[in-house]
Amino acid sequence: MPKTKRDPSESDRTRQVVNHIRELLERGELRPGDKIPPERDLAKALKISRASLRTGIGYLAAMGVLNVRHGVGTFIHDGPAEFSKASLGFMSTLHGFQSWQMFEARRIIESSLAAMAAERSNDEHHVLLAEQVAEMFSIADDPAEFLKHDVQFHRTIAQASGNPILAALIETITSAMYEDRLKTVSRAHYLRKMAEMHRDIYRAIRSRDAAEAQKQMERHLQVAEDEQKSEVPPQRPQHPRSGQKRATTSSPEMPATHSATASAEGAGPESAQEANIPVQ
Amino acid sequence: MPKTKRDPSESDRTRQVVNHIRELLERGELRPGDKIPPERDLAKALKISRASLRTGIGYLAAMGVLNVRHGVGTFIHDGPAEFSKASLGFMSTLHGFQSWQMFEARRIIESSLAAMAAERSNDEHHVLLAEQVAEMFSIADDPAEFLKHDVQFHRTIAQASGNPILAALIETITSAMYEDRLKTVSRAHYLRKMAEMHRDIYRAIRSRDAAEAQKQMERHLQVAEDEQKSEVPPQRPQHPRSGQKRATTSSPEMPATHSATASAEGAGPESAQEANIPVQ
DNA sequence: TGTATGCTAGTGGTCAGACCTTTGAATTCC
DNA sequence: GGAATTCAAAGGTCTGACCACTAGCATACA
Incomplete structure (x- = not known):
């Protein structure tokens, strides 16, 4: 089966954490729903700073492997498999x-x-x-x-x-x-x-x-x-994103049964506030 | 389209970073391949600590949105769409x-x-x-x-x-x-x-x-x-993961080309609670 | 007795700032 | 011209203090 390719975005310490969790998972010592040790303990056990540990945990959480609950603990994701x-x-x-x-x-x-x-x-x-x-x-x-x-x-x-x-x-x-x-x-x-x-x-x-x-x-x-x-016809148009690099500029219109309807996805309720950062 | 459900693993600061990037992306101010500002600058601009910013960046990197290169910079993922x-x-x-x-x-x-x-x-x-x-x-x-x-x-x-x-x-x-x-x-x-x-x-x-x-x-x-x-017949044995939740552990072999093995997982209640696992 | 309230330990979240490592390119030397 | 050197930029890690949220327990009150 897929033997997880090493993702470049995983730096040493992050990978260390990720591998640690994966091993426990593969070895069956950790199963869906289980709680992992507190960050402070785990960091000490892995001999890395809590900051680095948190990076790794964040990575796994982003992938849907871990479920972090403030004030409670961090758990192995439990429930139907799905991507983040x-x-x-x-x-x-x-x-x-x-x-x-x-x-x-x-x-x-x-x-x-x-x-x-x-x-x-x-x-x-x-x-x-x-x-x-x-x-x-x-x-x-x-x-x-x-x-x-x-x-x-x-x-x-x-x-x-x-x-x-x-x-x-x-x-x-x-x-x-x-x-x-x-x-x-x-x-x-x-x-x-x-x-x-x-x-x-x-x-x-x-x-x-x-x-x-x-x-x-x-x-x-x-x-x-x-x-x-028929119920939700009006949609905010998609960004043209004028392709310059062999862009995947798919044709805006498609055959018969489907008529393109760009999705909205507005910034939800909470969403954004402050900061207009000039991204170089 | 998908109105990005608020993922519990995103804490305030993390969400702030994520939203910021998404907005720039939606507004077209950032495009695949572009470089985002240095962590120190961006952190200052968003008025958050570099540590928090990094958490957010790590999250986005885990999802494949950002591509971090040590000593070089952080870029918007470029290339065919795919999950991490x-x-x-x-x-x-x-x-x-x-x-x-x-x-x-x-x-x-x-x-x-x-x-x-x-x-x-x-x-x-x-x-x-x-x-x-x-x-x-x-x-x-x-x-x-x-x-x-x-x-x-x-x-x-x-x-x-x-x-x-x-x-x-x-x-x-x-x-x-x-x-x-x-x-x-x-x-x-x-x-x-x-x-x-x-x-x-x-x-x-x-x-x-x-x-x-x-x-x-x-x-x-x-x-x-x-x-x-026929070439790589030996399969690493899977974890039995003894199903306790009505796991439909059917016989490992099935008709012709496919062999079905229903997955466990229950939509049911959380079930298994804490239980501090001695993760070494 | 039973419920409401408040305190507290446990655990994740954020911060600040110093220092390390990797890259890539400009600079210097042969 | 080419190779070695130097250096600045940018990400990676560390420390340790402090904040914030939860859940459970103890106390107070009705």
Whole structure:
């Protein structure tokens, strides 16, 4: 498997910390949810300054391996595998990702996931999926609550697919889309339709019809995309970022079903304040 | 698009730095390849200590946004979008990813990419692809060199697909597999066969036959997988990570090409609490 | 008795400033 | 001209003090 290439951004001390944690992880002495020693202790044990240790911890936290809680401690990340949430956001502003591209990526990966789930899922998965579908039908008035089950439904399929890597990728993408989805999931008739589509997907998986599961999932996501586009059409245009270096200037318009819709991603609520630093 | 959820691992100062950089990026004042001000200057400008600034920089570097070079400076990452190389490696040890799963993920995504490339590529892409194929045929004795063109070929397809997100995902996966591939690409007859398959893929894309491109790509990756498995059969045993949370530890072997092993992980409550681990 | 309040130990967050190491390029010497 | 030297810039590390947040415990109050 991937034997972690040495990333240049890891300096000696940082790498020392990273390797230390990885070893403990590989040796099974540290598992998801576990707490690592206090910074002061660990720094002393590794014979490095607390500052350096913190650099390493920060690195691991950025990658989603560690979970730091002020006043409490630092823990090994526990939960579904996924890349750092912020990373996709940054890649987005850095490379000009667009909304339709996220939907497309999701459609492609998740429809495959559904097909795989149809072949590899077990009864336990079926039960979980059925439960989520049932919940979706019963809750037709609380968008936020509905979305929660929606997410869980898709997450279950990802898990049932037996491929945690693809599951992690889709988890990353969907979590990045979460906020926008919250705004979208609203109208009652829409929720009803969504519930029905999920049910259809569930049925296909349950009956181990991979092709059908894939098809239904694709249809479902296409509808979801169309719905969202119709609800949240206005988007702040992307930076032209006039490419000078063989820029990846993808054509702004794409074929049929997808119409480009640059994403906003405004500086959220809190966001920025002070400082206009003249970056040379 | 992704409204960067507030990541708990970002403390105030760190977030301040991150936001600052993001703003400059969004405002177009910073672009890939650009150098950011020296730490001492930037720290003063942001009115924070250099230590805190470094935390933020480390965070961004871990996410692959910044590229820090000792004695030179810190730059905005330049090059194909991808997630931090190390991240996949960590997720691997953290969630027990397996080799066949990486191949499977690659097969699924990249075959779709090929299909998309067939529909969206332009002449420029075709030229690049043709060049790489030609190089592959001419270089039949230098595995390392061959692999370089191989990588470039696939990267071009990813770019031609018009979906940078999927391109980034595949970039992440392939870079994680790079080392193992270096060991594999060796036998001359194998290189020859590879070159031919790449040529077939190219032809399909060139003739805009999406279905064929997808099929050829899938076949190509399947062959590559089989080849590698036959050469590097010994797999480092995975941690049993005895699932206590309804881990669906199915039998390690599965139908034909895939063997499913459901991942543990439960969306459920945190469960496992503290427990000070004696991390040596 | 039960709840509210306040204190405190533990742990991460920030700061300041000195010193070390690596780079890259200008300078000097042969 | 080319090689060795010098030097300034910029990142890397260290120390140790102090701040801030959490959770749990003890005390006070109703």
